[in-house]
Amino acid sequence: MSVQMADRLRPSVHPIYSRLICAYLQEQGFTNAAIFAGTRLQWEQLLVDHRYLSLDQVARLARRAIELTGRPWVGLEVGGITSVSAHGPLGYAVMSAPNLREVLRVVSRYVGVRFQWVGIRFEEFESHAELIMDEQVDLAEIREFVTGSILATYFQLVDAVTSRRLRDVTVSVPLEEPKWSAAYAERLGCPVTFNASRLSIRVPASLLDTPCLTADPTMHRTALRDCEHQLHQAQSGGPLSQRISALLCRCEGEYPSLEDVADSFAMSSRTLMRKLKAESFSYQELLDDARQELAAWYLLETSLPVERIAENLGYQDTSNFSRTFQRWFNTTPLGMRRANRSPDGD
Numbered sequence: 001m002s003v004q005m006a007d008r009l010r011p012s013v014h015p016i017y018s019r020l021i022c023a024y025l026q027e028q029g030f031t032n033a034a035i036f037a038g039t040r041l042q043w044e045q046l047l048v049d050h051r052y053l054s055l056d057q058v059a060r061l062a063r064r065a066i067e068l069t070g071r072p073w074v075g076l077e078v079g080g081i082t083s084v085s086a087h088g089p090l091g092y093a094v095m096s097a098p099n100l101r102e103v104l105r106v107v108s109r110y111v112g113v114r115f116q117w118v119g120i121r122f123e124e125f126e127s128h129a130e131l132i133m134d135e136q137v138d139l140a141e142i143r144e145f146v147t148g149s150i151l152a153t154y155f156q157l158v159d160a161v162t163s164r165r166l167r168d169v170t171v172s173v174p175l176e177e178p179k180w181s182a183a184y185a186e187r188l189g190c191p192v193t194f195n196a197s198r199l200s201i202r203v204p205a206s207l208l209d210t211p212c213l214t215a216d217p218t219m220h221r222t223a224l225r226d227c228e229h230q231l232h233q234a235q236s237g238g239p240l241s242q243r244i245s246a247l248l249c250r251c252e253g254e255y256p257s258l259e260d261v262a263d264s265f266a267m268s269s270r271t272l273m274r275k276l277k278a279e280s281f282s283y284q285e286l287l288d289d290a291r292q293e294l295a296a297w298y299l300l301e302t303s304l305p306v307e308r309i310a311e312n313l314g315y316q317d318t319s320n321f322s323r324t325f326q327r328w329f330n331t332t333p334l335g336m337r338r339a340n341r342s343p344d345g346d
Helices: 003-009 016-027 031-035 045-050 054-070 074-080 089-095 100-113 140-159 180-190 217-235 240-251 258-265 271-276 285-301 306-312 318-329 333-341
Strands: 012-015 119-126 128-135 170-171 199-204
Touching: 003 045, 003 054, 003 285, 012 054, 012 240, 016 031, 016 045, 031 045, 031 054, 031 258, 031 271, 054 074, 054 140, 054 285, 074 140, 074 180, 089 100, 089 140, 100 128, 100 140, 100 217, 119 217, 128 140, 140 180, 140 199, 140 318, 240 271, 240 285, 258 271, 258 333, 271 285, 271 333, 285 306, 306 318, 306 333, 318 333
Parallel strands: none
Antiparallel strands: 119 128, 128 199, 170 199
């Protein structure tokens, strides 16, 4: 399996951000049937399943949002309606920070607790400070969506906690200037420079001591403790179910038994089952989910024959794989591949 494929299938972003994309589209008047067509996701599942989603899963939903709205800049709009509280402990740490400098420090340190596709650095100089985004994975076709979402989210956070719109900033983005570039300046309220090597937001030093109206030292200490705990968990691979999902998505041809996985995590099978149950999962569910995602990936992103895909997923009998695939997707492997390549397919 390629590194790029493993990156795209690794759980790495909190599900709330996919829920927000759906909520935005629902507000635009689109039905759930239209929103989820071709995405292999379901609204009901997104609401109750708290596992992190992969780049591939969110990319399908982001592409659908662009298709339905006809707005390549839709990431700006989704980020612009995202409340501070949607970011969990990270949002509460921002909201309770004493000033803008601390807001920027919090964002740069803890972005990974919710969103692991990018890293953000905070650098302070005599005349200015800068937030710089570094891609941790190749965002490829959703780079603009993610870039727009991050920019709009930044200004949404700053507007929510300070007494005025702080738009005396310099924004540079790693995108070729599109025909709709005016949408960026219009929605963000400041000039945007394109064709940069990376995303950066440069803030004059004079703004860094701007106080936050929502500052709360007690809440800030509590939120920072929560962020540190979640950051440590994220750096360790996340919850157990997320770490097992990532392990299974890297497998090819042969999948470990529950006993093998338990050994790899230095615990007994019984302990593994108990810990997964506490997270509302079973090993078989995680294995099925991993195989399901990989099956669709191979069919839609490669030209491998169905027989080879079945082998890669650990099926010795192609007909057994085809029956399982039909149960998963309500279509045959070749049916999904044909629909995806058809001009009328989703």
